[in-house]
Amino acid sequence: MxxxxxxxxxxxxxxxxxxxxxxxxxxxxxxxxxxxxxxxxxxxxxxxxxxxxxxxxxxxxxxxxxxxxxxxxxxxxxxxxxDRGDHHDHMVDVEDGNVIEFTNEQIERLQHQIAEEHGFELVEHSLVLYVRKKK
The missing domain is CATH 1.10.10.10 (Winged helix-like DNA-binding domain superfamily/Winged helix DNA-binding domain)
Incomplete structure (x- = not known):
C-alpha cells in the first residue's frame, strides 16, 4: 500500500x-x-x-x-x-511573493510572555512578516 x-x-x-x-x-x-x-x-x-x-x-x-x-x-x-507537525513562521517577499519559513525561539518565548502579561494563555498563533530585500 x-x-x-x-x-x-x-x-x-x-x-x-x-x-x-x-x-x-x-x-x-x-x-x-x-x-x-x-x-x-x-x-x-x-x-x-x-x-x-x-x-x-x-x-x-x-x-x-x-x-x-x-x-x-x-x-x-x-x-x-x-502540515508536518512542526511550528514555524513565515516571511513573504512583497516584491516576488516568495515565502521563507523560519523559527526563532526568542520570538516564541516573547509571544507567550506577552499573552501572559495580558492575562491569557497562548494557544496558537500565526506570524507573517512582509519583507523586501534591502537596497
Missing part, C-alpha cells in the same frame, strides 16, 4: 485517485506553498484529468483532516503546505 493511501486513511479520508494525485504533488514539493491553481497546473502537466473544482474541494478536505495548512498571505489568495 502506498504512503499516500496510508496517510489518507490515517486522516479518515477515503482513498480516491484525485486525493492520491494531489497528495503526491504536495509531497513532491514539501517546502512549497502552493495555490490550488499551482496544484491544478501540476496535474495538467502530468496528464491527469482532475478539475480545478476537485482540487479546491480536496485541499479543503485535507485542511479539515489536518494534512495541510492553509495560509492567506496576500489579499485572500490561499496557499497550502503540508
Amino acid at each position: 502506498s504512503d499516500q493511501n496510508v496517510e489518507l486513511r490515517k486522516a479518515g479520508l477515503k482513498v480516491t485517485l484525485p486525493r492520491v494525485k494531489i497528495l503526491s504533488i504536495l509531497e513532491s514539493n514539501p517546502d512549497a506553498h502552493l495555490s490550488a491553481e499551482d496544484v491544478y497546473k501540476s496535474l495538467i502537466e502530468a496528464g491527469e484529468d482532475v478539475g480545478l473544482a476537485t482540487v479546491y474541494r480536496v485541499l479543503t478536505q485535507f485542511e479539515s483532516a489536518g494534512l495541510v495548512a492553509r495560509h492567506n498571505f496576500d489579499g485572500g489568495h490561499s496557499v497550502f503546505e503540508l
